[in-house]
Amino acid sequence: MADVVVEQGRLGSSARPRKGAGLRNVLGRKSTVAFFLTLPLILLIALLVLYPALYSIHLATLNKSMQKFVGLGNFTFLFKRDTFWMVVKQSCIFALTAVFFKALIGFIVAHFVNNVPAKKQRKWRGMLLVPWVIPPAMSTLAWLWLFDPSYSAFNYTLSFFGIGPVNWLGDTFWARFSVILVNVWYGAPFFLIMYLAALKSVPDQLYEAASIDGANWWQKMWYVTLPMMRNIIAITTLFSLIVTFANFDIVRILTSGGPLDKTHLFATWAFKVGIEGSDIPLGASVSLFMVPILAIAAIFILRDVSKRGNEA
Amino acid sequence: MSTLTIDKAGPTRKVKYGSMSRDRAWALRWSYFFLVLFAIFFLTPPLYMLITSLKSSAEISAATNPWWVFHPTLSNYIELLSSNQFLRFFWNSAIVSTVVVIITMLISVPAAFALARMKFWGSATLATGVFLTYLVPDSLLFIPLFKMLALVQDYTGITLLNRWYVLLFVYPTLTVPFCTWIMIGYFASIPKELDEAAIIDGASWLQTLLRIFIPVALPGLIAATIFAFTVSWAQFLYPLVFTTSVDQLVLPVGITTTLIKGDVFNWGQIMTGALLGAAPPLIIYAFLMDYYIAGLTAGATKG
Numbered sequence: 001m002a003d004v005v006v007e008q009g010r011l012g013s014s015a016r017p018r019k020g021a022g023l024r025n026v027l028g029r030k031s032t033v034a035f036f037l038t039l040p041l042i043l044l045i046a047l048l049v050l051y052p053a054l055y056s057i058h059l060a061t062l063n064k065s066m067q068k069f070v071g072l073g074n075f076t077f078l079f080k081r082d083t084f085w086m087v088v089k090q091s092c093i094f095a096l097t098a099v100f101f102k103a104l105i106g107f108i109v110a111h112f113v114n115n116v117p118a119k120k121q122r123k124w125r126g127m128l129l130v131p132w133v134i135p136p137a138m139s140t141l142a143w144l145w146l147f148d149p150s151y152s153a154f155n156y157t158l159s160f161f162g163i164g165p166v167n168w169l170g171d172t173f174w175a176r177f178s179v180i181l182v183n184v185w186y187g188a189p190f191f192l193i194m195y196l197a198a199l200k201s202v203p204d205q206l207y208e209a210a211s212i213d214g215a216n217w218w219q220k221m222w223y224v225t226l227p228m229m230r231n232i233i234a235i236t237t238l239f240s241l242i243v244t245f246a247n248f249d250i251v252r253i254l255t256s257g258g259p260l261d262k263t264h265l266f267a268t269w270a271f272k273v274g275i276e277g278s279d280i281p282l283g284a285s286v287s288l289f290m291v292p293i294l295a296i297a298a299i300f301i302l303r304d305v306s307k308r309g310n311e312a
Numbered sequence: 313m314s315t316l317t318i319d320k321a322g323p324t325r326k327v328k329y330g331s332m333s334r335d336r337a338w339a340l341r342w343s344y345f346f347l348v349l350f351a352i353f354f355l356t357p358p359l360y361m362l363i364t365s366l367k368s369s370a371e372i373s374a375a376t377n378p379w380w381v382f383h384p385t386l387s388n389y390i391e392l393l394s395s396n397q398f399l400r401f402f403w404n405s406a407i408v409s410t411v412v413v414i415i416t417m418l419i420s421v422p423a424a425f426a427l428a429r430m431k432f433w434g435s436a437t438l439a440t441g442v443f444l445t446y447l448v449p450d451s452l453l454f455i456p457l458f459k460m461l462a463l464v465q466d467y468t469g470i471t472l473l474n475r476w477y478v479l480l481f482v483y484p485t486l487t488v489p490f491c492t493w494i495m496i497g498y499f500a501s502i503p504k505e506l507d508e509a510a511i512i513d514g515a516s517w518l519q520t521l522l523r524i525f526i527p528v529a530l531p532g533l534i535a536a537t538i539f540a541f542t543v544s545w546a547q548f549l550y551p552l553v554f555t556t557s558v559d560q561l562v563l564p565v566g567i568t569t570t571l572i573k574g575d576v577f578n579w580g581q582i583m584t585g586a587l588l589g590a591a592p593p594l595i596i597y598a599f600l601m602d603y604y605i606a607g608l609t610a611g612a613t614k615g
Contacts, residue, residue, distance in 0.1 A: 146360060
């Protein structure tokens with residue numbers, strides 16, 4: 001009994017001087033600690049992401065020498081240019097086609113990898129993920145060399161099948177095809193990994209139950225696999241849509257937008273106009289056109305992510 | 313009558329089992345067949361890099377079979393690795409990536425700790441904000457950032473454009489949001505009892521972070537580090553916009569701008585440079601594949 005009293009007294013005496021030191025108390029408080037721990041993050045986001053994003057809206061309303069306010073002048077100028085509408089069309093074709101094929105190839109290959117005995121899956125997965133690991137600027141150089149007009153390894157191989165030399169990067173159709181092909185090559189492994197993880201998370205009991213009920217392969221796919229993977233498919237696709245839409249490296253290195261601007265995307269055209277053409281306001285206006293599509297995709301991703309959070 | 317039905321059921325069952333396992337075997341064979349096809353598709357460019365890097369310029373321009381090396385030579389490697397310019401690119405890339413990884417960890421780990429464990433006013437909004445920042449692509453920000461850096465130079469006299477260290481300021485915008493996001497996921501999965509016990513024992517918040525959270529969430533930390541390193545190593549747009557002098561370039565920009573001289577493509581050297589540039593991420597990936605994949609899948613699936 002006496003021990004307890006002594007301890008209480010000690011506790012009280014140690015708490016009293018802390019009450020006196022107001023500053024130390026504030027510093028020790030949970031919210032203050034949290035504020036200081038997150039301060040660098042907040043500063044980084046505010047100064048180097050949020051501010052530039054708003055600043056680019058301001059830039060977009062200036063004239064080329066950035067001394068006069070022209071309101072929506074840059075946008076009305078863009079709307080009158082055919083190249084701009086071509087870039088809009090190309091960006092949409094590029095992003096939608098590439099994401100579709102990335103998702104499709106990722107889905108198919110994930111199933112093949114999942115079929116293989118568990119021990120060998122690691123090896124296959126490791127091999128198939130290599131395109132995602134190589135920096136895209138480096139691997140695009142390899143593709144550029146594969147597509148080379150005079151010493152092209154592809155044309156050399158195709159000549160054995162009697163298919164004439166294809167002007168991979170010089171012809172409008174083939175240039176667009178090549179750019180999409182390289183993007184699919186680079187991005188498909190990401191889908192593969194995500195879908196493989198999703199496939200493994202489907203409980204075996206569901207398939208067993210479906211087999212007992214007499215479901216065939218298609219029915220299992222349609223009623224078990226796809227509903228269980230729906231969330232990951234949605235998030236991965238939307239995420240990839242953002243990244244693909246904003247792609248720069250591949251088009252820049254492979255075609256630089258050519259032939260005749262026929263492969264330009266928003267990012268590469270903004271670079272050409274804004275940095276190479278040193279018309280910063282016009283470049284800013286071009287890149288701002290990515291925002292609506294990004295915002296829509298981001299809203300959907302956020303909805304799915306928070307939904308997943310609630311389920312878990 | 314009854315024996316007859318049992319007899320009948322026996323063989324049909326057996327046959328069914330047999331056909332099922334045969335189906336399995338065929339499915340496996342087809343899986344392997346298509347996996348080999350896709351592996352060829354996925355591995356052709358890196359292998360072609362390797363093949364070309366072993367060829368001399370004479371062999372490349374001789375238009376022989378491009379898929380085979382007739383006279384393997386290491387001259388491209390020797391030439392590049394003894395060129396000061398190329399080593400400079402490599403050094404710039406290495407120092408930028410290393411410092412960016414350190415900055416990223418110093419910013420994102422404490423922030424993730426606070427966001428995962430200390431509920432404070434606006435913490436949920438900030439976590440969502442971090443995720444949204446992660447979705448903002450580099451191609452949206454490079455023009456305003458370029459102008460901002462130019463303005464900083466005008467007002468303060470500090471030269472940032474065309475210096476390699478400018479990348480130390482802009483790369484964290486790409487790495488910090490994602491690393492914070494996956495660290496929040498890893499920290500949140502640590503049982504509350506663990507840090508409550510530490511706090512009761514009299515540990516401060518800092519001690520809880522250093523002694524409990526970081527050791528327990530080490531796999532997540534490694535995954536985040538790998539991510540930050542590979543992103544800064546591969547970044548192409550920012551260095552292309554912000555640096556122009558040859559001695560300030562990092563590897564991806566250095567190879568694409570200096571090795572391609574006008575219309576003359578020295579493909580042997582370009583491919584060697586590309587392969588050497590791809591080597592650090594590939595080596596990390598070869599040794600730490602599981603962490604790499606954990607980081608990849610955690611980013612988009614952890615809620």
